[in-house]
Amino acid sequence: MIGFLIVTHKDLAEALMNVCDLILGRQEGILALSLDPDAPPEVSQQQIQRALVQVNNGSGVIILTDMLGGTPSNLTLPFLQEGKVEVITGVNLPMLMKLAQLRTDKNLVEVAAALKQWGQKGIAMASEVLKKK
Amino acid sequence: MIGFLIVTHKDLAEALMNVCDLILGRQEGILALSLDPDAPPEVSQQQIQRALVQVNNGSGVIILTDMLGGTPSNLTLPFLQEGKVEVITGVNLPMLMKLAQLRTDKNLVEVAAALKQWGQKGIAMASEVLKKK
Numbered sequence: 001m002i003g004f005l006i007v008t009h010k011d012l013a014e015a016l017m018n019v020c021d022l023i024l025g026r027q028e029g030i031l032a033l034s035l036d037p038d039a040p041p042e043v044s045q046q047q048i049q050r051a052l053v054q055v056n057n058g059s060g061v062i063i064l065t066d067m068l069g070g071t072p073s074n075l076t077l078p079f080l081q082e083g084k085v086e087v088i089t090g091v092n093l094p095m096l097m098k099l100a101q102l103r104t105d106k107n108l109v110e111v112a113a114a115l116k117q118w119g120q121k122g123i124a125m126a127s128e129v130l131k132k133k
Numbered sequence: 134m135i136g137f138l139i140v141t142h143k144d145l146a147e148a149l150m151n152v153c154d155l156i157l158g159r160q161e162g163i164l165a166l167s168l169d170p171d172a173p174p175e176v177s178q179q180q181i182q183r184a185l186v187q188v189n190n191g192s193g194v195i196i197l198t199d200m201l202g203g204t205p206s207n208l209t210l211p212f213l214q215e216g217k218v219e220v221i222t223g224v225n226l227p228m229l230m231k232l233a234q235l236r237t238d239k240n241l242v243e244v245a246a247a248l249k250q251w252g253q254k255g256i257a258m259a260s261e262v263l264k265k266k
Contacts, residue, residue: 009155012226015148019199022142022170037155066152066226068257080260087259090252092225093145093199109260116256119223123252124201125245126220127213 002103002111003055004030006091007048007076008066009037020096027100029055035072044075052079060084060108062115064091086112094122135236135244136188137163139224140181140209141199142170153229160233162188168205177208185212193217193241195248197224219245227255 006013017032033051035044048063055061060083065073068089076087086108088095098118102111139146150165166184168177185194193216198206201222212218219241221228231251235244 008226009152010148011144012148012152015143015145019142019145023203067230067255068227068259068262070156070226073259077259077263080263082260089257089259089262090225090227090255092223092252092256093141093203094201094223095256097200112258116258119225119256120253122200122223123225123228123249123256124222125249126201126206126210126222127215127242129201129222130210130213 001029001057002059002108003057003061004064004099004103005048005051005055005061006030006032006064007072008034008091009070009072010034012066016091016093016096019093023097024100029057029103030099031055035075037071041075044072045078048076048079052085060086062108062112063087064095065089066091083108088112088116088119090119092119092122095119134162134190135192135241136190136194137232137236138181138184138188138194138196139163139165140196140205141167141224142203142205143167145199149224149226149229152226156230157233162190162236163232164188168208170204174208177205178211181209181212185218193219195241195245196220197228198222199224216241221245221249221252223252225252225255228252
């Protein structure tokens with residue numbers, strides 16, 4: 001089963017995880033890592049490495065970061081590994097709601113691509129959605 | 134100047150706002166409203182109404198919610214008002230990073246559409262982005 005690691009600035013990762021827990025209940029193999037903006041990069045990177053080991057049961061890990069170009073995202077990029085560790089930026093709740101459903105799929109790249117799509121699809125203007133109904 | 138209201142489950146709204154403050158500094162006319170999942174709907178709706186009044190300086194308000202179909206999102210829908218109050222779902226950090234730049238635009242619907250696009254564009258697979266470089 002694919003592992004997931006949410007890595008963000010400050011408490012955003014925990015906050016996202018808490019909402020997931022509220023809606024879906026606590027799930028195995030998903031960790032939230034909120035990086036301290038004042039911590040030295042090497043300390044943050046060690047935290048990421050340890051968390052990756054923790055959530056990886058051999059099926060690889062998808063890292064979800066808050067923003068491309070942000071420090072948390074930049075610190076995860078050295079861990080990219082084709083088919084084994086993927087990074088998705090711009091994490092939001094609609095994306096996280098699909099983790100449980102998608103993670104049993106064997107192909108990590110396909111799961112990552114599907115999560116990206118669900119995240120994007122979840123961003124909508126309510127007035128447009130209501131008009132379509 | 135358009136007002137913004139982030140409405141989510143639990144502490145997610147504050148967590149998002151804290152990251153914005155960290156990166157861009159505190160900005161006027163943007164409020165975070167984290168709804169207590171145990172509060173009665175009418176209490177939450179009153180909180181939303183009060184917050185809307187607080188951030189609306191006459192140019193209207195864009196409400197950013199965590200997920201279409203979620204309680205916070207559902208509670209904001211009665212406040213939709215064409216050209217005056219818009220709701221965008223699936224809030225993420227890339228979207229929030231654009232608020233300051235876009236909010237001076239006069240047309241609320243255009244700003245909402247642009248925010249939706251920035252939010253979606255901010256969701257990327259790092260391996261794909263790096264290949265393009």
